[in-house]
Amino acid sequence: MNSQASLFQYILKIADNQLILGHRLSEQCSKGPFLEEDIACSNIALDLIGAANSLYIYAAAIEGENKTEDDLVFLRSERAFRNVLLVEQPNTDFAYIMCRQFLFDTYDYFFQLALQKSKDETLAAIAAKTIKESTYHLRHSGNWIIRLGDGTAESNTRLKAAFTNLWCYVEELFEQDAAELDLVAQGIAVDTQLIKSQFNSHIAEIMQTAGMEIPTGIFMQSGGKKGVHTEYLGFLLAEMQSVHRSFPGVKW
Amino acid sequence: MNSLKLDENQLIENFEAKLAKNEMIEPKDWMPAQYRKHLIRQISQHAHSEIIGMQPEGNWITRAPSMRRKMVLLAKVQDEAGHGLYLYSAAESMGISREEMLDQLHTGAAKYSSIFNYPTLTWADMGAIGWLVDGAAIMNQVMLQRTSYGPYARAMVRICKEESFHQRQGYEIMNVLATGSVEQKEMAQDALNRWWWPSLMMFGPRDEESPNSEQAIKWKIKRETNDQLRQRFVNQTVSQVEKIGLVVPDKAIKWNEAKNEYDFGEINWDEFWTVVKGNGPCNKVRIANKIKSHEEGAWVREAANAHAEKNNKTKAA
Amino acid sequence: MNDSQGILWEVFIQSKPGQPHKHAGSVHAHDNEMALQNARDLYCRRSEGTNLWVVPASEIVASSPEDIGSFFEPSNDKVYRHPTFYSVPEGITHM
Ligand SMILES: [Fe+2]
């Protein structure tokens, strides 16, 4: 892969994470446990989709094929999406939603922090804006982990189930392929190995406050970054792209 | 303090004097029981409408055909949640809890605007709703900014400020579709055909069939009648329809030079009452969805309560 | 009390640094942190603020409408508290 092509793929990885997670959260709009939390989740969804949008605009420019952000979102199919498996997991219940948020938010916070120092000025600038949002998202989901862990026997049980079932997607967050390592060497991409210990210690701290134990002996799944997804993504995309694809080439 | 208490007649006199001077009634002010009852009903129904109104549009957030539309629609539906919240708070200031109001919604004791009992079938419906439904709502809400109950009026001021983009984004969707491909234009006209009449119904029954209306105007809760607002809506909307090359689905629509307003056809009042009475195409599903998310959220609210109580105890200890 | 919708909080927003906090409205929340976040999500979606206060509604002590006379009218006739009450010689500025 030449370096423009690997930069393009790298931007897609970041953008797809934000989009797919934002999409999942947006599915919850009007379904929240109470009104204020509904508004909070829509806010976060908007932040994520907005960040993805800036990244797609940049990715389209890097690709140089006269495509728009919408082409990248609505006309790629499942195998071309580069998001991690974690973010496409369904909204099983509020514990799953918050657990998925918390794992991603923690990763994303340290990731965006590091990406601000990227030698790629556009990525650095987008990260500088995104980090403010990530900081808030992490505070929001971290607080919920503590509330649910500490709250009632039921909330504790549900949260434990969520952590147990989502933990297998943690390792993939840090996976890097050869092309990405190349970008790391150039000072463009974030070396995810370097943020892993910060991730682990923040997760451990919040989970301890929440009275949760870190799941052990879990077999780690991966594939999303290579376009090999769980079955959930196909349905998500089918829904997301349905209108756009039914009327090819028109303006919306 | 008891010796300073005024008798009922004096209180009514003070209350009416305030209304006469266009002064606002505030939560702690004395007010007639009927005034309070009327407003609790009206404000809570208004709040419920904002909340139930999230569903028909929420339905399309995941399918919005461009990133821009997706963000706008999500922001818009989120605004409606905020409106519901402002209004619940305004009603709470009259001494009813949000819990009670939600109960009334879930059991069917409280109504909400019938418009949200129609289904959203195509993307063009997002255009029609923003343009016509929010447009009709704004007409009513602009008036309510001067309603006599302070917290309600202040909620309306905030809501009207936020509403300003809702109607525009809807009209923009319609404009793009109406001037797009043949299929897109058909989609737009179809949406207009389905949403036009229900939008006119949003202003409520005709004045002579609206028994509460007169009292509401006397109390300065409302400042204009249903028919006045409906007429103004038709007057301003017809040219917007024509501007984007669509056709008003009403053969009787005609400019009346003498009256300086549009004449328009008769609303299908049977349909109106059918939907009000709970038999519209989506009444059941809207409430069922609302109850479902409320029930699924119960353990979350309990957990948040339990956590807060434990925290308070440790603080107190 | 703490029903399943959380308790009611009043929200005060400072719109710019140096400005006083103004009442914006209310939110429901179960704890301090949630109240702050909910207030932010609800009342600061259009860059309305630089600082937020949230106060449990039950903690606010308010005067009653009957107090209008005894609380506020006595100050009406204390015109000597206002600078316009005093005369200064012609040509004096900056005072
Ligand atoms: Fe609204």
Ligand SMILES: [Fe+2]
């Ligand atoms: Fe609206």
